[in-house]
Amino acid sequence: MDTTSAYPLPLFSNLTASSSQQISGLSRFWSYYLLPVLVAYPLLCRALRFRRIRALQAKYKYGSPAHPSFEGMTADEAHDIVQVVHDFEFPALFDKGLQFALFRTYGIPTISDLLVKTGQLSMSKNVPRRYADTTVLLSDIYGGDPTSDRCIAAYARLNYLHGHYIKQGKISNDDMLYTLSLFLNQPVEWINRYEWRQLTDLEVCAMGVFHKAMGDGMGISFKVLPSYSTGWKDGLHFYRELDAWAKQYERGHMVPSQSNYDTAVETRKLILSTQPTFIRGVLTKMVSAPLDDRLREAIMFEEAPSLYISLFNGFMALRRFYLRHLSLPRPWFSTTQLLTQEPDKSGRRYILWWDTMPVYVRPTLWNRWGPGALVSMLLGVPRPGDEGMHPEGFEVKDVGPTVFVGKGAKEMEATKEKLRETSTGGCPFNVRRET
Numbered sequence: 001m002d003t004t005s006a007y008p009l010p011l012f013s014n015l016t017a018s019s020s021q022q023i024s025g026l027s028r029f030w031s032y033y034l035l036p037v038l039v040a041y042p043l044l045c046r047a048l049r050f051r052r053i054r055a056l057q058a059k060y061k062y063g064s065p066a067h068p069s070f071e072g073m074t075a076d077e078a079h080d081i082v083q084v085v086h087d088f089e090f091p092a093l094f095d096k097g098l099q100f101a102l103f104r105t106y107g108i109p110t111i112s113d114l115l116v117k118t119g120q121l122s123m124s125k126n127v128p129r130r131y132a133d134t135t136v137l138l139s140d141i142y143g144g145d146p147t148s149d150r151c152i153a154a155y156a157r158l159n160y161l162h163g164h165y166i167k168q169g170k171i172s173n174d175d176m177l178y179t180l181s182l183f184l185n186q187p188v189e190w191i192n193r194y195e196w197r198q199l200t201d202l203e204v205c206a207m208g209v210f211h212k213a214m215g216d217g218m219g220i221s222f223k224v225l226p227s228y229s230t231g232w233k234d235g236l237h238f239y240r241e242l243d244a245w246a247k248q249y250e251r252g253h254m255v256p257s258q259s260n261y262d263t264a265v266e267t268r269k270l271i272l273s274t275q276p277t278f279i280r281g282v283l284t285k286m287v288s289a290p291l292d293d294r295l296r297e298a299i300m301f302e303e304a305p306s307l308y309i310s311l312f313n314g315f316m317a318l319r320r321f322y323l324r325h326l327s328l329p330r331p332w333f334s335t336t337q338l339l340t341q342e343p344d345k346s347g348r349r350y351i352l353w354w355d356t357m358p359v360y361v362r363p364t365l366w367n368r369w370g371p372g373a374l375v376s377m378l379l380g381v382p383r384p385g386d387e388g389m390h391p392e393g394f395e396v397k398d399v400g401p402t403v404f405v406g407k408g409a410k411e412m413e414a415t416k417e418k419l420r421e422t423s424t425g426g427c428p429f430n431v432r433r434e435t
Contacts, residue, residue, distance in 0.1 A: 042325045049329055052088055053200060056081055063201050070205045070234035075146045076425035078209035078235065085203055086142065087335045090191045097187030100290075102134065104182050106264040107250070107298035109257035111179070114170050116259040118401070126401075127266050129390065132351060132359035133399045139338045140396065146213060147425045150341070153396045155217040156415040160408040161400045162218070174249065176220050181246035184211040184239060194316045196324035201236060208235030208242075212428040217419060232429050254298045264299035270356050274381050286312060348393035358384040363391045 060077055061067040086094045105111045119126055137154045144151035165171040184207055192198045199207075212235065215222065222228050225241050232238040268287055272280050288296055288304035289312040296303065304312075340349045351360040361367055363385025373383045385391045397412060398405045 073209045074427050075213040078206040079146050081206035082210050088330050090195050093190045094187045097190035101182035101186040105179055106260050107254040107295045111175050112259040112263045115263045127270050128357035128359050147423050152416050152419045156412040157396050159415050160411045173221050178249050180215050181242045185243045196320050205235035208239035212238050256298050260298050261300040350393045359389050360394045
């Protein structure tokens with residue numbers, strides 16, 4: 001009698017049956033639950049991804065069968081549309097477009113020469129605060145309603161700071177108009193090149209209307225544009241004309257200059273200052289990857305290696321695919337607030353979110369000793385409350401270079417009064433042009 005096989009066979013049989021049941025269970029789980037979820041989730045993402053643009057098109061019927069023309073869009077309507085584009089649809093690359101708009105101005109010697117002479121963006125000690133000042137003013141202009149006190153005060157301060165140099169002939173209207181054109185077209189170009197969808201005509205029209213109103217608020221003349229005397233049909237017409245003028249302006253004025261390099265390299269240092277030292281060399285080359293040849297040569301930056309360009313473009317392509325097919329849209333409560341909107345008891349406001357130096361950031365327990373702050377301390381990066389970071393916050397009336405702190409109150413009040421009378425939130429193309 002073979003006793004060695006008396007028990008193993010039933011045991012083996014039980015194990016085989018158990019394994020078969022597990023495989024069968026996994027197969028049912030895959031067929032009944034996991035596979036439908038894997039198929040349905042991308043479809044859900046795609047369906048929800050386009051809800052906001054469809055809602056905007058339904059609310060503002062410009063360019064629809066009910067209202068084929070884009071004429072008549074008001075600054076208030078444009079602000080609402082731009083805010084959705086910025087806060088919910090494309091927050092990262094809209095901001096990146098604005099950052100590179102400022103970066104692109106460094107390629108024009110008449111702009112960079114002034115920045116070098118004043119030392120505001122060509123000296124390391126001044127760059128962080130000037131970057132924060134720009135964030136403050138642009139955030140109030142883009143974030144506040146066109147007729148709000150917050151927006152008007154930002155225009156008034158910006159106009160005072162620029163006016164000082166305009167009176168001395170150091171800032172030309174062409175350079176002001178060119179800078180405005182970059183705020184207009186750089187977010188559009190970054191979004192259309194890298195985001196999960198391109199902007200619609202409704203959104204581009206809103207950008208045109210919004211920035212025409214911005215130019216009016218800054219007192220910029222549009223006389224050099226072809227349709228100045230006859231007027232622009234709508235925001236699309238204005239966008240295309242100013243964009244074409246800006247590209248022609250670059251062909252004649254964006255040329256290599258030492259002052260271009262001096263300003264651009266300091267901003268590059270600021271952008272990379274919060275990164276670990278061992279990776280800054282790689283990131284320095286990566287900064288050049290998205291730059292076109294004209295700008296890169298004008299600011300005298302080295303060309304990025306082809307591998308870096310391929311890695312950058314590959315990452316952006318993966319990001320585009322993920323956002324379009326595998327990511328749900330941002331919920332309404334997830335918007336990033338850059339600044340406190342209301343002043344504290346001392347009349348000061350603070351920056352709430354920062355990506356470089358924590359200038360104007362309140363040194364709360366979390367900001368100074370939280371995980372992010374401890375990482376900054378390990379990297380040798382200033383924390384909120386450190387010397388030179390101005391933890392006392394800011395008042396818009398004092399934003400700008402130290403030499404202008406406490407100055408300009410009278411001029412700002414005059415500008416505010418004028419803007420309150422002229423900035424109605426209506427269509428900026430209906431305003432009578434100067435003769």
